[in-house]
Ligand code: ADP
């Protein structure tokens with residue numbers, strides 16, 4: 236059963252086509268890695284899925300519901316999706332615990348004690364229990380990004396969208412964030428991640444999609460896409476970056 240289906244997704248900015256009839260299917264518990272040059276449309280696709288952009292054509296379906304229908308309430312959809320960005324976007328004036336419990340309390344109307352208990356458990360699971368009362372500026376970049384992921388998980392999402400979540404980190408901090416994503420996969424979380432960490436995509440993804448000019452040019456298991464790419468554009472891209 237597909238959690239996410241994108242069919243013929245088209246997005247233009249000022250007459251420039253950025254997503255050009257893009258198709259993508261993500262099954263339950265699957266991890267899909269989006270790779271491709273800067274500007275190929277990875278972030279725009281993730282933003283479309285989270286209804287941060289309106290489509291110019293095509294449909295997006297989440298758990299069988301056509302969420303790209305303009306009559307759908309975006310807030311209701313976003314409650315089922317966790318999104319994490321390159322720049323962690325934690326609220327600087329809120330503690331770690333407050334950052335994580337904000338949406339569960341405000342959006343999901345959970346009781347404070349209940350939301351805090353869940354947040355502390357999630358933080359403990361990623362080794363951040365002792366940072367619950369700290370403010371973001373007291374945390375390393377890797378810790379902040381792990382909190383941002385915990386914050387997204389606190390909504391118990393059906394689907395996680397991760398957009399270059401290690402790109403802003405110092406190299407020595409990348410590993411702890413990747414380890415967390417690895418654990419999420421082991422827990423069965425369905426994820427779509429845009430990444431330029433090819434080694435990680437190879438290891439963690441069930442399916443790799445190579446985007447070029449707003450289309451999926453090649454998709455398949457990582458061993459196949461990285462090992463025997465069939466499309467000249469994929470080969471060219473991989474030659475340049477590996
Ligand atoms: P990627 O994440 O693969 O690097 P993006 O989805 O960010 O690619 O961008 C794809 C193209 O769309 C780029 O050329 C970018 O400049 C353009 N683009 C993205 N967002 C906007 C926007 N809000 N307005 C205009 N152009 C945009």
Ligand code: MG
Nearest residue numbers: 277278399429
């Ligand atoms: Mg991007």
